[in-house]
Amino acid sequence: MTDIIIIGAGCAGLTAAIYAQRAGLSTILLEENFYGGQIAISNEIENYPAIPSITGPELAQQIYGQAESLGAQIRFETVTQAELSANPKVVTTNAGRYEAKTVIVANGVKRRKLGCPGEEAFTGRGVSYCATCDGAFFRGKDVAIVGGGNTALEDALFLSNVCRTVILIHRRDVFRGEKALADRVKQRENIKIQYDSTVSEIRGESAVSSVLIKNTKTGAQQDLPVSAVFVAIGLIPENEIFSRQLPLDESGYFIAGEDCKTPLGGVFVAGDCRSKLLRQIITAASDGAVAGYQAAAYVNGL
Template identity: 40%
Template sequence: MYDVVVIGAGPGGMTAALYTARSNLKTLLLERGIPGGQLNNTAEIENYTGFSSIMGPILATDMYEQVMKFGIEYDFGAVKEVVDRQSYKEVHAGNKIYRTRTVIIATGAEHRKLDVPGEAELNGRGVSYCAVCDGAFFKDEPIVVIGGGDSAVEEGNYLTQFANKVTIIHRRDELRAKKILQERAFQNEKINFVWDTVVERIEGKQSVEAVIVRNVKTGEVTRIATAGVFIYVGLLPNSEPFLNLGITDAEGWIITDETMATKIPGIFAIGDVRQTVLRQIATAVGDGAIAGDYAFKYIETLN
């Protein structure tokens, strides 16, 4: 029997585990991939206090090494469901069942797909959702980035160190990204913008060769030659294993109060998977600290 099972080892999950372990709670950190979550897909981080600039995978490793010094148990597994037994919870992952007094859900979110012809077929062969993972494969070639938010513009800037040209395609006539990111992109000679435009399909035989796009105002269809397509059009919550608990909104984001508690006593949610106004490293870490503290307080009420 664990005191706490933290599901997901992103910055929020690792912070929650750090707080519960430091409160002398028997803690299991459960992750289906490598520690760090979306940190591993982020090239350069400039908005996390204490670091003027740090590579995402390096920050992930630093966080993990710090957390593991506190005697936390760590295991790999994809969670299938969480069952509320009231006095305790069951976390079903793979062929294992973990029993715990509390659960902290920190499963994050994943990139939304365009759902256009060619996207799935050419995934990994020019279609990517991770600039830091795949950018170096496109040295001196043209690249297309889809989206207009922080991720699209920031990763578009990052990709200019490899590509000879980066075209950012956005369905609106202005960006949603922070002003500092916009200014950086507008000043970058390698970046150009295609406004009021959506992707109709991605073409290529062995790898990506072009995107077919349509202007939403004029209806004009254009072919843009490119070797790579990087897609940043929003996020979807990784909450499917918890839908049986009835703790999400209609879109799947987990609903919590200010203590990160869901409506089920002993089950908390933090970071990108929960219903929140901002999804950043700093907010995930803050959520993790709060959930770790309130998990301890909840367990005290059981004794």
């Protein structure tokens, strides 16, 4: 039996491992893809304090290296089931079964995709799922943003401060997001709204050069020259396997406060999977630190 099982080796999980190992506890991280999670697929990161610029894979490597050098073990396995109210807690993967005194769930989120031609090919080369992260790379350029909720509206406003023109592509004629936010978007001179429109294709050679949109009412197509397409059509938490044991909010995120505690003793949630205001590297690291600290305190108190 290990002291702590951490599900997910993204920024939150790796940071939790650093804190747990430094507290003298044995830690196993279970990761279904690659360490770093979303960081590993980020092009360039420019908003982490004291690191003016670093590529995602480099940052992922550094956090992983730090956790590993402290003794954390990582196993590349998919968690399929967990008995979190049991003592010890039991976590089952596609390759085995683990017992632990405490569990931190840090399984992140996935970005909802458009599913159109060009999206996959230009990801990191003009297609982005994070305007806060990548907007500054398109300073003074014309860009498009797809979506109609609060994130898309906020991102459109954010992008309009750095880009020359922002084309907001929305599949309906009314925004899902807050009216006050939508009003601000409509008043912003350099935001042009394409209502009733969906993205048919993202085009380019080595990077994005245009986006082909289709009017859902008339069927008319337009090829709009842009340097980037930001996709803000939602995040998908993947917390279903825990839903009978841990409370989820209406969007499927774990309900937990800044202390990362859940109603189950010895079970903590950290990072993007948790209900929170801002999903970024720094907030994932913060949650990882809190959850690692709490897990260590729980084990020491047993």
